[in-house]
Amino acid sequence: MRTQQKNKGQVCEAGEQLSSMGKTWGDHETMTSRRKFLAGTGLLVLGAALKIKGAPATDHASSPVIDIHQHADYNGRSVESLLHHQRAMGVTASIVLPVGRQALALPPGSAAKGGRPIAGDNDACYRIAKEYPKTFYAGASELDFPDAAPEIEKYLKLGAVVIGELKAKVECDSAEMQQVYQLAQSYDVPVLMHWQHGEFNLGLERFHKMLEKYPRVNFIGHAQTWWANIDNENKDQTEMYPKGKVFAGGLTDRLLSDYPNMYGDLSSNSGLNALTRDEEHIRQFLTRHQDKLMFGSDCADTDGSIDACLGAKIIASVRRLSATKKIERKVLYENAKKLFRIG
Ligand SMILES: [Zn+2]
Numbered sequence: 011m012r013t014q015q016k017n018k019g020q021v022c023e024a025g026e027q028l029s030s031m032g033k034t035w036g037d038h039e040t041m042t043s044r045r046k047f048l049a050g051t052g053l054l055v056l057g058a059a060l061k062i063k064g065a066p067a068t069d070h071a072s073s074p075v076i077d078i079h080q081h082a083d084y085n086g087r088s089v090e091s092l093l094h095h096q097r098a099m100g101v102t103a104s105i106v107l108p109v110g111r112q113a114l115a116l117p118p119g120s121a122a123k124g125g126r127p128i129a130g131d132n133d134a135c136y137r138i139a140k141e142y143p144k145t146f147y148a149g150a151s152e153l154d155f156p157d158a159a160p161e162i163e164k165y166l167k168l169g170a171v172v173i174g175e176l177k178a179k180v181e182c183d184s185a186e187m188q189q190v191y192q193l194a195q196s197y198d199v200p201v202l203m204h205w206q207h208g209e210f211n212l213g214l215e216r217f218h219k220m221l222e223k224y225p226r227v228n229f230i231g232h233a234q235t236w237w238a239n240i241d242n243e244n245k246d247q248t249e250m251y252p253k254g255k256v257f258a259g260g261l262t263d264r265l266l267s268d269y270p271n272m273y274g275d276l277s278s279n280s281g282l283n284a285l286t287r288d289e290e291h292i293r294q295f296l297t298r299h300q301d302k303l304m305f306g307s308d309c310a311d312t313d314g315s316i317d318a319c320l321g322a323k324i325i326a327s328v329r330r331l332s333a334t335k336k337i338e339r340k341v342l343y344e345n346a347k348k349l350f351r352i353g
């Protein structure tokens with residue numbers, strides 16, 4: 011009955027480029043909140059002054075940002091490049107997500123431009139979090155169902171702050187996935203799932219049953235099928251990046267409204283697409299779900315600047331499209347700080 015995951019996919023999504031969006035950057039935090047922040051984070055100030063590795067850049071300290079979706083060794087990117095990338099985006103703390111005990115590789119031919127994207131395993135994420143405390147936090151994950159639970163538990167015991175990203179071809183309400191949800195309940199960590207129709211985490215239309223069955227587990231939705239279904243008129247589930255007008259009340263919108271334990275991860279091309287396809291809709295969506303949405307990047311570039319980096323574009327879009335500064339701060343920082351108890 012072993013249903014080993016053979017179809018190795020990319021950790022995030024296809025490396026296709028969306029058009030450059032959102033050039034307007036938000037205003038800065040007030041001096042009052044800067045003082046308050048600095049007072050509470052003497053370590054960060056000390057770290058910056060002494061140039062301790064992993065300490066965030068000082069110019070971002072007034073306005074911290076948590077990236078809930080990054081990867082170790084992504085596309086061969088070194089830890090130093092990842093640190094540079096995160097700082098360039100203005101990120102002060104990041105969660106590095108494994109997919110399992112195997113480093114993940116794309117089959118030849120389907121790789122994003124520049125080679126074969128790979129991402130680090132549980133151990134790689136654990137090591138990076140241990141080496142750079144408070145700058146990186148690790149997830150724990152496994153593709154290898156039905157034997158996923160022991161591997162995940164091993165890394166939860168080592169301090170992983172989330173189970174994910176979960177990216178296997180399994181039914182979302184299967185017994186083996188429920189084992190993972192029970193583990194999340196025992197260790198009191200959220201579960202981050204990559205929803206991709208026909209490929210990973212199947213049966214989004216039935217997921218409300220799991221949200222009801224595990225009310226103490228916080229679930230985070232990510233990827234194409236999650237974001238395509240903000241639209242109530244989303245008819246073609248094979249369309250991964252639908253464009254144009256969004257009719258409010260889609261499946262994702264309802265799950266976020268109806269279940270206090272459902273959250274959304276804005277990372278990747280799917281998140282950026284949702285932010286930019288219908289700006290009038292998304293302003294209201296961001297307001298409606300301001301306590302549920304969190305910034306993630308999920309990009310493999312080494313640059314981290316607005317022209318080259320998906321994460322930087324997502325941050326700029328959140329800043330431009332949030333109706334208030336308060337909403338922006340929740341999405342870029344406060345919601346993740348509260349949910350993961352980090353930052
Ligand atoms: Zn993903």
Ligand SMILES: [Zn+2]
Pocket residue numbers: 095307309310311312313314318319320321322
């Ligand atoms: Zn990037």
